[in-house]
Amino acid sequence: MRRIAAAIAVCALAGCPVAALAAPQTSIPHANHLWATIDECQPATSGAIVGVRASMPGTGDASEEMFMRFTLQYRAPAHRHWHKLAGSRAFVNVGSAAYVSRQAGFNFRLSATTAPGTVLRGVVDFQWRRGASIAQSVLRFTSAGRRPSAGAQPSGYSAARCSVS
Helix, strand or coil: CHHHHHHHHHHHHHCCCHHHHCCCCCCHHHCCCCEEEEEEEECCCCCCEEEEEEEEECCCCCCCEEEEEEEEEEECCCCCCCEEEEECCCCEEEEECCCCEEEEEEEEECCCCCCCCCEEEEEEEEEEEECCEEEEEEEEECCCCCCCCCCCECCCCCECCEECC
């Protein structure tokens, strides 16, 4: 208790804002609204498509913007490691961090050279930015059991991985 009282006294003398004394917010990497999922898996068709959708929570700070970058990885039957297949190459601004959460997605078109038995997964980089500065950054792999708000084929589809037949 003495340490807390001393910290408050030091802050009061230094002119600290009241928010500096508040309890820290829940860590964003553990937030329920932070996820990625495969919401479309049609690798056997001509013009094969794998859709990745993601959700990220806002921080409540209207001065922050939220960004996502989508990447697709593959693992061939003979390999143990994941390799980058394709990516959106740029971060997409999904809006103000003042919102509770935001969703966005990206569809990857596969070439006919993808070998049967190949497994695909999505990777999403999440960033919360204040101007040019990155306030927080988190990486998530796709997982199943999510509730995409739009774009899933069929409706409500959510998977961790997609297999090429």
